[in-house]
Amino acid sequence: MSSNPPTANEIAVPFEMNAEPANRRPSRLPADWNISSRPRTGISRLIPRSMRMPSVKYQRGDKVMGRWPGSSLYYEVKVQGFDITSQLYTVIYKDGTELELKEPDIKNFSGFQTRSRSRSRSRSPGRRRSRSRSPGRTTRRSSSRTAAVAAAAVTESLLSSNKDTKLEDRLGALQQTMAAENNSNNKHEENDMANKVNEKAEAEMEAESERNQGRYNLRRRKDDGGAKAAAIVAEQQEKEVIKEAAPPAATLATPLDFGGKIGAYLWLLFLPSWVLFLVFQVNLEDPSLLNFPPPLPPLEAFWDVKALGFVILWILFQALLYVLPVGKLSEGMPLRSGERLKYRTNGFFAIMVSAVAVAVAVHQGVDLTYIHSHFLQLAVASFMISVLLSVYLYARSRYAAPEQLAQGGNSGNVVYDFFKGHELNPRIKDFDLKFFCEMRPGLIGWCLINFALALAEMKLHHLDAPSYSMILVNVFQLLYVVDGLWNEEAILTTMDLMHDGFGFMLAFGDLVWVPFTYTLQAYYLVSHPNSLSLPVVGAIVTLKLLGFYIFRKSNSEKNAFRRDPSDPQLSHLKTIPTATGKSLLVSGWWGVVRHPNYLGDLMMALAWSLPCGFSHLLPWYYMIYFIILLVHRDSRDMRDCRRKYGSAWDEYCRTVRYRIIPRVY
Numbered sequence: 039m040s041s042n043p044p045t046a047n048e049i050a051v052p053f054e055m056n057a058e059p060a061n062r063r064p065s066r067l068p069a070d071w072n073i074s075s076r077p078r079t080g081i082s083r084l085i086p087r088s089m090r091m092p093s094v095k096y097q098r099g100d101k102v103m104g105r106w107p108g109s110s111l112y113y114e115v116k117v118q119g120f121d122i123t124s125q126l127y128t129v130i131y132k133d134g135t136e137l138e139l140k141e142p143d144i145k146n147f148s149g150f151q152t153r154s155r156s157r158s159r160s161r162s163p164g165r166r167r168s169r170s171r172s173p174g175r176t177t178r179r180s181s182s183r184t185a186a187v188a189a190a191a192v193t194e195s196l197l198s199s200n201k202d203t204k205l206e207d208r209l210g211a212l213q214q215t216m217a218a219e220n221n222s223n224n225k226h227e228e229n230d231m232a233n234k235v236n237e238k239a240e241a242e243m244e245a246e247s248e249r250n251q252g253r254y255n256l257r258r259r260k261d262d263g264g265a266k267a268a269a270i271v272a273e274q275q276e277k278e279v280i281k282e283a284a285p286p287a288a289t290l291a292t293p294l295d296f297g298g299k300i301g302a303y304l305w306l307l308f309l310p311s312w313v314l315f316l317v318f319q320v321n322l323e324d325p326s327l328l329n330f331p332p333p334l335p336p337l338e339a340f341w342d343v344k345a346l347g348f349v350i351l352w353i354l355f356q357a358l359l360y361v362l363p364v365g366k367l368s369e370g371m372p373l374r375s376g377e378r379l380k381y382r383t384n385g386f387f388a389i390m391v392s393a394v395a396v397a398v399a400v401h402q403g404v405d406l407t408y409i410h411s412h413f414l415q416l417a418v419a420s421f422m423i424s425v426l427l428s429v430y431l432y433a434r435s436r437y438a439a440p441e442q443l444a445q446g447g448n449s450g451n452v453v454y455d456f457f458k459g460h461e462l463n464p465r466i467k468d469f470d471l472k473f474f475c476e477m478r479p480g481l482i483g484w485c486l487i488n489f490a491l492a493l494a495e496m497k498l499h500h501l502d503a504p505s506y507s508m509i510l511v512n513v514f515q516l517l518y519v520v521d522g523l524w525n526e527e528a529i530l531t532t533m534d535l536m537h538d539g540f541g542f543m544l545a546f547g548d549l550v551w552v553p554f555t556y557t558l559q560a561y562y563l564v565s566h567p568n569s570l571s572l573p574v575v576g577a578i579v580t581l582k583l584l585g586f587y588i589f590r591k592s593n594s595e596k597n598a599f600r601r602d603p604s605d606p607q608l609s610h611l612k613t614i615p616t617a618t619g620k621s622l623l624v625s626g627w628w629g630v631v632r633h634p635n636y637l638g639d640l641m642m643a644l645a646w647s648l649p650c651g652f653s654h655l656l657p658w659y660y661m662i663y664f665i666i667l668l669v670h671r672d673s674r675d676m677r678d679c680r681r682k683y684g685s686a687w688d689e690y691c692r693t694v695r696y697r698i699i700p701r702v703y
């Protein structure tokens with residue numbers, strides 16, 4: 039109890055500024071830069087025509103001090119380029135993290151001096167020893183002395199930052215502080231009783247920490263009850279952690295996906311053609327990839343005004359349900375501006391009302407098998423709407439402020455940005471177009487189409503009830519959609535909602551791809567019955583339920599953690615703090631593989647194809663597509679997380695070695 043912990047300020051601000059740097063950036067932009075007439079913030083604009091960056095305060099290659107987003111800590115960074123429109127510098131930290139920073143967040147080395155009082159702390163050999171042994175050591179004691187040592191270790195590490203100090207060391211200390219701070223939320227564990235109970239776990243923790251060479255804290259967050267002072271130190275930063283590292287000034291530049299600009303052209307042509315190809319195939323008695331080109335119907339068969347009317351009515355009906363003031367208003371993750379958008383998460387209500395409406399319509403004599411007989415026309419009508427929507431989305435994105443653009447769809451190439459999505463969260467007042475399209479018309483439409491296909495099977499084969507295979511496919515996919523809508527809030531922490539712009543890829547994916555290709559198994563079964571024995575039904579149901587359990591549990595775990603990292607229900611989980619302020623789960627589901635949710639999803643996909651048998655490849659199409667989609671998404675995510683989290687991500691990958699399937703991939 040004798041030593042006083044350093045104040046938060048002493049530790050959170052490792053450097054003190056001497057004076058404002060002298061040179062000011064001139065208002066005129068350099069003549070030899072690539073200056074576009076319209077706003078662009080993509081990487082292409084970061085590269086000046088010449089290697090020099092005259093008239094800009096910091097030059098490419100300059101080594102300066104850059105502020106960590108959301109904190110008051112400065113680290114050595116190298117300037118990579120400067121973005122004229124957003125006035126942001128791209129800088130790279132020593133651990134490989136690339137960020138874009140505002141000029142005020144960058145300082146010259148000369149502007150820093152360490153505090154003399156703190157410097158004397160850093161010379162304390164005891165404190166140095168405490169740091170060098172292991173960050174885990176601080177978790178052994180619950181007294182404020184321990185905490186002071188922990189805090190001092192942080193101070194020492196931060197304050198000893200000179201040119202020779204490794205960034206990793208400083209990061210390690212920062213991460214230690216943040217982990218301790220996580221634990222400070224578990225106040226009940228600060229009492230002696232809890233400490234006794236935790237003694238064994240703490241010993242394990244220390245060993246584990248030693249194993250990890252103190253480079254990050256793989257610690258059970260509830261074992262850290264003693265780190266009071268470190269928690270105080272980090273309290274300031276905790277607020278920033280909750281802000282989910284959404285600094286107003288820092289953004290990430292993302293490389294091009296999907297084969298870049300040429301790839302975008304090809305995808306624009308390929309995706310609609312592929313949907314048509316599949317729709318033609320599924321109508322054939324003997325569908326095969328070798329039927330190329332498939333027999334084409336006359337041109338007028340592609341188009342039906344009534345079908346277009348139905349699609350428009352359906353979308354309007356879903357839009358109406360979406361805007362009704364029913365259900366929860368959920369908060370999205372913080373944007374780069376720090377703002378959190380609100381979303382009406384009443385998807386479950388929407389599907390229930392839709393089900394009642396469909397039941398009433400069927401009762402009134404509406405023949406839903408129209409959907410089966412006009413599948414092609416409905417798909418074409420939906421395609422037209424998705425194209426119009428994409429054009430609208432791209433046009434409005436040209437007027438959007440730079441911070442409203444998606445980092446991945448901001449290349450400056452019209453076709454690429456049109457395809458990938460330029461604006462992150464296009465909204466008409468409170469109506470969020472991306473969220474609505476992803477969760478409502480296509481997703482609920484998928485269930486409606488499946489149901490209509492079950493009726494078509496009964497009609498075609500004069501059955502009193504659908505076949506087992508049809509029931510399984512219908513029920514499995516209905517469960518998937520209803521679960522998605524019930525947990526609608528969880529979608530706000532997925533890649534699409536957080537990072538991807540809304541453009542053709544998602545508009546087409548949501549309105550055409552999902553309802554007209556995810557229903558192919560049910561469509562196939564209408565004209566290709568496949569009988570199943572009860573034991574086979576049992577085995578398929580077991581597979582589905584197991585996959586569903588993994589999918590749901592892992593998605594909910596990540597969602598809960600992202601929403602509230604200090605949620606007591608998650609306190610048993612180990613985490614790796616990252617320099618951005620967000621932590622990564624490294625035990626629980628996210629410690630088994632890096633994408634446990636994909637694993638569960640793939641098991642479910644398998645359970646959807648199995649009822650269709652092995653006579654044709656077509657009903658296995660979803661499974662094959664899904665493997666490709668998820669493997670690609672996983673690589674995209676790995677790349678983005680590497681850029682976001684730098685060495686902390688590498689540590690995560692070293693600890694959790696497999697991506698989707700344990701011990702295989």
Ligand SMILES: NC(=O)C1=CN([C@@H]2O[C@H](COP(=O)(O)OP(=O)(O)OC[C@H]3O[C@@H](n4cnc5c(N)ncnc54)[C@H](OP(=O)(O)O)[C@@H]3O)[C@@H](O)[C@H]2O)C=CC1
Nearest residue numbers: 531532533534593596621622623624628635636639671675
């Ligand atoms: N049926 C279908 O057609 C499709 C279904 N899906 C399903 O949708 C769901 C969402 O998938 P998707 O959006 O691709 O990806 P995830 O929901 O897996 O989100 C990935 C993000 O999670 C965060 N994250 C990654 N690792 C960790 C960790 N260890 N601890 C904490 N956070 C972590 C990162 O974001 P950050 O750190 O920035 O928070 C990362 O970018 C999945 O279940 C998937 O199977 C997806 C695509 C298509």
Ligand SMILES: CC(C)=CCC[C@@H](C)[C@H]1CC=C2C3=C(CC[C@@]21C)[C@@]1(C)CC[C@H](O)C(C)(C)[C@@H]1CC3
Nearest residue numbers: 476518519521522529534543544546547548551552
């Ligand atoms: C080839 C192409 C056009 C790809 C577009 C991909 C989209 C079809 C998918 C991207 C992510 C999706 C998700 C779902 C549906 C498919 C798309 C839009 C999802 C809404 C399905 C229901 C789940 O429960 C889910 C909410 C987790 C899921 C989220 C991702």
